[in-house]
Amino acid sequence: MRSRRGxxxxxxxxxxxxxxxxxxxxxxSLYSLAFNDREAAVEVLxxxxxxxxxxxxxxxxxxxxxxxSSDAPIAMGLMAASSALDTITDASADIAxxxxxxxxxxxxIKAIACQGEAVSIIxxxxxxxxxxxxxxxxxxxxxxxxxxxxxxxxxxxxxLVVVRGPVDExxxxxxxxxxxxxxxxxxVEIEVQAMGGDSLASTLLAFKNTSRVAVDLAFYSLLNNDxxxxxxVVEMEEYSDxxxxxxxxxxxGSSYPGRARENVSLLILSKSLEELSDAALRLANVVRYGQxxxxxxxxxxxxxxxxxxxxxxxxxxxxxGSLDLEDRGFIPLALYKPRLRDWIAPVAPTATxxxxxxxxxxxxxxGVGVEERMLKELRSLGLKLVRVETP
Numbered sequence: 001m002r003s004r005r006g007x008x009x010x011x012x013x014x015x016x017x018x019x020x021x022x023x024x025x026x027x028x029s030l031y032s033l034a035f036n037d038r039e040a041a042v043e044v045l046x047x048x049x050x051x052x053x054x055x056x057x058x059x060x061x062x063x064x065x066x067x068x069s070s071d072a073p074i075a076m077g078l079m080a081a082s083s084a085l086d087t088i089t090d091a092s093a094d095i096a097x098x099x100x101x102x103x104x105x106x107x108x109i110k111a112i113a114c115q116g117e118a119v120s121i122i123x124x125x126x127x128x129x130x131x132x133x134x135x136x137x138x139x140x141x142x143x144x145x146x147x148x149x150x151x152x153x154x155x156x157x158x159x160l161v162v163v164r165g166p167v168d169e170x171x172x173x174x175x176x177x178x179x180x181x182x183x184x185x186x187x188v189e190i191e192v193q194a195m196g197g198d199s200l201a202s203t204l205l206a207f208k209n210t211s212r213v214a215v216d217l218a219f220y221s222l223l224n225n226d227x228x229x230x231x232x233v234v235e236m237e238e239y240s241d242x243x244x245x246x247x248x249x250x251x252x253g254s255s256y257p258g259r260a261r262e263n264v265s266l267l268i269l270s271k272s273l274e275e276l277s278d279a280a281l282r283l284a285n286v287v288r289y290g291q292x293x294x295x296x297x298x299x300x301x302x303x304x305x306x307x308x309x310x311x312x313x314x315x316x317x318x319x320x321g322s323l324d325l326e327d328r329g330f331i332p333l334a335l336y337k338p339r340l341r342d343w344i345a346p347v348a349p350t351a352t353x354x355x356x357x358x359x360x361x362x363x364x365x366x367g368v369g370v371e372e373r374m375l376k377e378l379r380s381l382g383l384k385l386v387r388v389e390t391p
Contacts, residue, residue, distance in 0.1 A: 029093070
C-alpha cells in the first residue's frame with residue numbers, strides 16, 4: 001500500500017511495489033482490450049500514474065544514497081531496472097487506451113485472452129468473508145489504497161478486486177458478488193483459432209506468452225541475481241523479435257475481412273508486446289553486466305516462487321507429459337528447441353523432448369529442504385541444470 005508522500009519508504013519498498021504494479025498492469029490491459037472493459041482500462045492508467053510517481057521517488061532515493069564512485073554500478077543497475085519497469089506500464093497503458101477510445105477489438109485478441117487463466121476486474125456489490133470460487137486475488141483497491149496479494153478473503157461492498165483464474169470461475173465470482181463482469185465465456189471456435197487453426201492467431205498467442213514469460217523471468221533474475229535465468233531472457237527476447245516481425249507480415253498480408261480499426265488494435269498490441277520483451281531484456285542485462293550486487297538482491301527479496309532452467313539429457317524422444325512434472329511440483333513455462341532456435345510457450349503435455357532441449361520450470365520453495373528435494377527430482381528425470389559462465 002502507499003506510504004503517505006513516500007515518507008519512511010525504502011528502496012526495497014519501492015522496487016517491490018513496482019514489481020506488483022507492472023505485473024497487474026500487463027494482465028489487466030489485455031483483459032480490458034479483449035473484453036472492452038473501460039473500468040479496467042482506467043485502472044491500468046491509474047497504475048501507470050502511480051508507477052511514474054514511484055519511479056521519481058526511486059530516482060531521488062538512489063541519488064541521495066549515492067556516496068561515491070564505488071556505488072555507481074549499483075545506482076546504474078537500480079536506474080536501469082526501474083526505467084524498464086516504467087516502460088512495461090507505459091506499454092500496458094497503450095493497450096488500455098484502445099479500450100478507452102472504443103476501438104473494436106480484433107477477434108484474435110479475445111482468442112489469446114481466452115487461453116489459460118484469465119485476469120478480470122470486479123467491483124464488489126456486497127461484503128463477503130470468503131470467496132465462493134477458485135480464483136486468486138491479485139490486488140484489492142479500497143478507496144485510494146492498494147493491497148497486493150491480500151491474505152484475507154474479506155471483501156467490503158465497493159471494493160475493486162483484480163482476480164486471476166478460469167473464466168467460468170471468474171464469472172461465478174462476479175455473480176456471487178452481485179456485480180457483473182465484462183468477461184465472457186470463450187467459444188470453441190476462438191480457442192481453435194488460438195491453438196493453431198490460423199497462423200496469425202497462433203503467432204500472436206506465442207508472441208504474447210513468450211513476452212509475458214520473459215518479463216516474469218527477468219523479474220526473478222533481478223531479485224535473485226540469477227545469471228542462468230537472465231541468459232534465458234536474452235534468448236527469449238531474440239525469439240520474440242522474430243515473432244514480432246513475422247506477426248507484422250501476417251497482419252499486413254492477412255485476408256481477414258475485418259475493418260481497419262480492428263487491425264489497428266492488433267498492431268498496437270503487437271508493438272506493446274515487443275516493448276515488454278525489450279524491457280525484460282533490459283532487466284536481465286542488469287544481472288548479466290554485474291550491475292546488481294548481492295547486497296541489492298538480498299535486500300529486495302525473491303519470494304517463494306522459483307524458476308530453474310534445465311537441459312534434457314539422454315537419447316530418444318519423450319513426451320513432456322510422460323515426465324509427470326506437474327505432479328512433482330514443477331510448472332513448465334517454456335521449451336527451447338536449439339536445433340530450430342525456437343521457444344515454445346505455452347508448452348503442451350504432448351510436446352516432444354529431445355536431447356539438448358531446454359525447459360524453464362517454475363516451482364515453490366516453501367519449507368525446509370524443499371529446494372534440494374526438487375532439484376534431486378529433476379536429476380532423476382534426466383534433466384540437468386543449465387550453467388552459464390558469468391561474463
